[in-house]
Amino acid sequence: MAELQYFWQITVAGLGTGLIYGLIGIGFAIVLNVSGIINLAQGEFSMLGAIMTLYALQVLGLPIFAAIALAVTVVTILGVAFERLCISRLKVFSIQTAIFITLGASMFARGGAMVAWGKENHSLPAFSGHGAVSILGAAVPLQVFWILGIAAAVIAALYWWFNRTLFGLAMRSCAENRLGAEFVGINVRLMVTVSFAMSAALGALAGIVAAPLTFVSFDGGLILGIKGFVAAILGGRGSYxxxxxxxxxxxxxxxxxxxxxxxxxxxxIAFAVLILILTLRPNGLFGRWAAR
Amino acid sequence: MLEVEGLVSGYGSVTVLRGVAMRVEPGEIVSIVGANGAGKSTLLRTISGLIRAREGRIRFHGVDIGGKAMHHIVASGLVQVPEGRQLFPTLTVNENLLLGAFARAAWQSRHALRRDLEKQVYPIFPILAERRDQLAGTLSGGQQQMLAIGRALMARPRMLILDEPSLGLAPLVVEELFSVVQRLRNGGMPSLLVEQNARAAAAFSDRVYVLRQGTVVAEGTGADMLRNETLFSEYLGTA
Structure with a gap:
């Protein structure tokens, strides 16, 4: 019985972090689906979101939710600026070049954060205290409920966006057939910018809501980004x-x-899974597209 | 309506069009015919903004559209049904059609656009209404071409451009498509099309331009062209 209890506790903990990976993974997927670019700076959106929330909280003295709103807004603006100033300015656009630019951006963001906020780990307080609730014997931190609630809201909003609005449908169509989208009169470049805005906002939100469970540091985005990438690959190409x-x-x-x-x-283990999936099921567990 | 003057265009260092002049008047179906590599598709791609002209002018309703982005050109009412249809295969027929309206109605509710579908597309292509929830990729070639035209119509174009609409389709289907284009013309929407099948194109067009090595070498009414046997053998190699 204690064995089972232990397993249950572990599983619940894994579901909490898993949701964070999932949110970051959606950010990856949105940019990848719309533009074909693997944004290697995706994890840095999360790091910046968490650090800026901390900054707004401690230095500006904002209340927690105002600090979160400010941080998400700033990171979204940074995401858009990055796409506008670096990606869409490419004289000769190629996916490979764009990916290298995102790699550079991630290093730049990490270095900048280190200079601005230092190398030490910071901690962000949980949104509603560090208590926990027992569910079938497993202690679930209150923060996990925030993660759950925010993930649910984000998923519902994205479902509505991609399935019920013409704008969301247009973003999906860019993923499916870029040339076709151009012929229909869709401004594909605008869609790419919007996809960066959405994934920056999502990444920041995920980083912020996850931060109280771990800590905030200038290089925390790297590993989060990779986990999110694995989640996106597992989730499958073309799937949001x-x-x-x-x-x-x-x-x-x-x-x-x-x-x-x-x-x-x-x-x-995360990397081993990534390698296994890419070898055995390159389209992911739920990918609808054939490899091409 | 559409006027092209001295158009020079191509890809990279390759010049394909070397000074093309042509026009489409209201109420006309105009065909561009020519052998492979004559520059037919390049002409259409330049007009619709996919490639930028190096020289020359493109005017649509008196407005210079040369060098404008594709979505501006579509929004101004010049809509192309591209070669190979360029549909969205894993979206449904309905979704493909709705996307056609994006340039004019990005923020309209899908409900309002459904009414446009019922009025503007389904009466012309009833088969699309039957297949509305099917994925576009599962349609037959002819139905896909109808979907591509229907999608273009959702933009409420003032003029339609069709790139090789008959490619790979059975003669009966081609006839049906051509009759739709004629009905649209009679309703006030002119068309410009490129056709590999010069005889069929000449037979149903009001005017025909013959393109050869990037220049217009002949122009006339469809009937003229059909009578002119040497033209076909000489320029098109399809005696």
């Missing part, structure tokens, strides 16, 4: 909400391997 399932699977897998083997290996 698949990364949530991918993220949950990864979160639980990590948590279980940390709980039964060793937490030292939990990151290697």
């Amino acid at each position: 909400l698949g990364p949530v399932i991918g993220g949950l699977a990864l979160g639980v897998l990590e948590s279980v391997s940390a709980g039964y083997i060793s937490s030292t290996y939990k990151d290697s």
Whole structure:
């Protein structure tokens, strides 16, 4: 019985972090689907979101939700500025060049954050205290309910956006057939900018809501970004909400391997999963598209 | 309505069009015919803004549209049904059609656009109404071409451009499509089309331009062209 209890506790913990991976994964998927670019700076949106919230909280003295709103807004603006100033200015656009630019941007953001906020770890207070609730014997931190609520709201909003609005449909059409979208009169470049805005906002939100469970540091975005990427790959190409399932699977897998083997290996397990999936199921678990 | 003057265009260092002049008047169906590589598709792509002209002017309703972005050109009412249709295969027929309205109605509710579908597209292509919830990729070639035309109509174009609409389709389907284009013309919407099948194009067009090596070498009414046997054998190689 204690065994089962232990497993349940581990699983619940994994679901919490898994949702975060899922949110970051959706951010990846939106940019990837619309523009074809793998945004290697995706994790930095999360890091910047968390650090800026901390800054607004401690230095500007804003209340927590005002600080979050400010941080998400600033990161969204940074995401748009990055796309407008770096990606869409490319004289000769190529996906490869764009990906290298995002790599440069991620290093730049990490370095900038280190200079501005230092190398030490900071901690962001949980939104409603550090208490926990017991669910079937597993202690679930209150922050996890915030993660759950925000993830649910984001998923519902995105579902509505991509399935019920013409603008969201147009973003999907860019992913499917860029040339076709141009012929229909869709401003594909605008859609790419919008996709960066959305994924920056999502990434920031995910980083902020996750921060109280871990800590905030200038290089925290790197590993979050990679986990989000694995979630997106697991979720499958062309899928917008698949990364949530991918993220949950990864979160639980990590948590279980940390709980039964060793937490030292939990990151290697994420990469092993990435390699396995790319080898065996290149379209992910739920990918609708054929590899091309 | 549409006037092209001294158009020079191409890809990279390759010049395909070397000074093309042509026009489409209201109430006309105009065809551009020519052998492979004559520059037909390049002409259409330049007009619709996919490639930028190096020289020359393109005017639509008196407005210079040369060098404008594609979405501006579509919004101004010049809509192309591209070669190979360029549909969105994993979206439904309905979604493909709704996207056609994007340039004029990005923020309109999908409900309002459904009414446009019922009025503007389904009466012309009833088969699309039957298949509305099917994925576009599962339609037959002819139905896909109808969908591509229907999608263009959702933009409420003032003029339609069709690039090789008959490619790979059965003769009966081609006839049906051509009759739709004629009905649209009679309703006031002119068309400019490029056709590989010069005889069929000449037979149903009001005017025909013959393109060869990037210049217009002949122009006349469809009937003229059909009578002129040497033209076909000499310029088109389809005696």
